[in-house]
Amino acid sequence: MLRRSFNVLMLSAGLALASFSAAIAEEPVRIGVSASKTGPLSGGAAGVLWPNIKLWVDKVNKSGGLKVGDRKRPIEIVEYDDKSTPEEAVKNIQRLATQDKVDLIIPPYSTGLNLATAPLIAKYGYPQIVSTGNANDLDKFVKRWPNTFWLLGPAQGIADGIVGTLKDLHDTGKMIGNKVAVVNVSDAFGLEMIKTGKPALKQAGFDIVYESSYPLGNQDLAPVIAGAKAANADAFVAYSYPPDSFALTEQAQLQKFDPKAFFVSVGGNLDAYGKRFGAAANGILIMGGVNAGDPVFQAYRKEHLEATGQEADWWASPVAYASLEILQQAVERVGSLDKMALNKEIQTGTFKTVLGDVHFEDNINNNNWTVGQWSGGVVHGVRATGNLQGAQQPVLKPAWPAN
Numbered sequence: 001m002l003r004r005s006f007n008v009l010m011l012s013a014g015l016a017l018a019s020f021s022a023a024i025a026e027e028p029v030r031i032g033v034s035a036s037k038t039g040p041l042s043g044g045a046a047g048v049l050w051p052n053i054k055l056w057v058d059k060v061n062k063s064g065g066l067k068v069g070d071r072k073r074p075i076e077i078v079e080y081d082d083k084s085t086p087e088e089a090v091k092n093i094q095r096l097a098t099q100d101k102v103d104l105i106i107p108p109y110s111t112g113l114n115l116a117t118a119p120l121i122a123k124y125g126y127p128q129i130v131s132t133g134n135a136n137d138l139d140k141f142v143k144r145w146p147n148t149f150w151l152l153g154p155a156q157g158i159a160d161g162i163v164g165t166l167k168d169l170h171d172t173g174k175m176i177g178n179k180v181a182v183v184n185v186s187d188a189f190g191l192e193m194i195k196t197g198k199p200a201l202k203q204a205g206f207d208i209v210y211e212s213s214y215p216l217g218n219q220d221l222a223p224v225i226a227g228a229k230a231a232n233a234d235a236f237v238a239y240s241y242p243p244d245s246f247a248l249t250e251q252a253q254l255q256k257f258d259p260k261a262f263f264v265s266v267g268g269n270l271d272a273y274g275k276r277f278g279a280a281a282n283g284i285l286i287m288g289g290v291n292a293g294d295p296v297f298q299a300y301r302k303e304h305l306e307a308t309g310q311e312a313d314w315w316a317s318p319v320a321y322a323s324l325e326i327l328q329q330a331v332e333r334v335g336s337l338d339k340m341a342l343n344k345e346i347q348t349g350t351f352k353t354v355l356g357d358v359h360f361e362d363n364i365n366n367n368n369w370t371v372g373q374w375s376g377g378v379v380h381g382v383r384a385t386g387n388l389q390g391a392q393q394p395v396l397k398p399a400w401p402a403n
Helices: 002-025 042-047 049-062 086-098 110-124 137-143 155-171 188-201 221-230 243-255 271-281 295-308 316-334 341-347
Strands: 029-035 066-068 071-073 075-081 102-104 128-130 149-150 177-186 209-213 235-239 261-264 285-286 352-354 358-359 368-375 378-385
Touching: 029 086, 042 243, 049 075, 049 295, 049 316, 066 271, 066 316, 075 086, 075 177, 086 102, 086 110, 102 316, 110 128, 110 149, 110 188, 128 271, 128 316, 137 149, 155 188, 155 235, 155 261, 155 285, 155 368, 155 378, 177 188, 188 209, 188 235, 235 243, 243 261, 243 271, 261 352, 285 378, 295 316, 316 341, 316 352
Parallel strands: 029 075, 029 102, 128 149, 177 209, 177 235, 235 261, 261 285
Antiparallel strands: 066 071, 285 368, 352 358, 368 378
């Protein structure tokens, strides 16, 4: 009896070991990433894209892998630094598709690099779920490249968001005047935003008293703030990337430029921005936002911190993570890595994500936070497109705290 029990036990152990070995031996799903690790876009990518890739891959692999048909296969990331340049990004995508022959691709960070790589990603048929970019005329763009999907929607929606917020502050008790300073980084993102933002401000009745454009990676933004201050602007709008969002805020404090409404774009949503400026961040308006009280978002932030050792931001991080959730669910539903089938599923399906249910209309997500506002170390969404819930009323920015 003992011998029989021992044999049964050994057989069970052997089957378990064989099952474990088979799981280990499963061919990985190889996913390519070309995104910034150096150059002026690296700070944003390091705060938003790379940590969410890590969180997602760790979570999927700990669950046994990505379900492809009736098998669970581990995810293997093949990654390259695009050095914040379109040329390097295109070269990396070409290598991922033709040499590495990856199964899927996670799109790069930023509007410009997504626009630059879209034709090549389309050539090889990969779904391109863009989580860190937007542009004008997306309806025309997706007709040409039907494998591209835009989670942040068109630039017009975001431009209208800050204009609508300023109009609310202007019309409600005349809390701000109508003189606005508008500045932009002169890359694809900034140019797309100013193209829609400037006419939207004028149409809303605002007087643009100062306008300036500066190169990507510019280190000296003191003249920009000096010009806005000299124009005596009531509101300041910057279509900026992370380094400039920080620098413009620092310069506004140093030069005591204290408008009632102060808006920065990408980077203002980073947790590091709130920590850097502390109480001075209160009342600052930023591009994007979240429903900070949403339990799903709160659980995601906790999970993000535990997995990556850094805080998720207050806008783009959950969008980046949602793009990976959509990709995963599409693969699971299709049951294969067939690119054409995946593109069709993403075009037509509804996906449960950290953002809520996402459904693309003509490859564009029209439910987006467009403006948030810092308050007590937290960003609260104040304006959105679509049917997002939890928006709070915007308030005037208090005076900069004394140093």
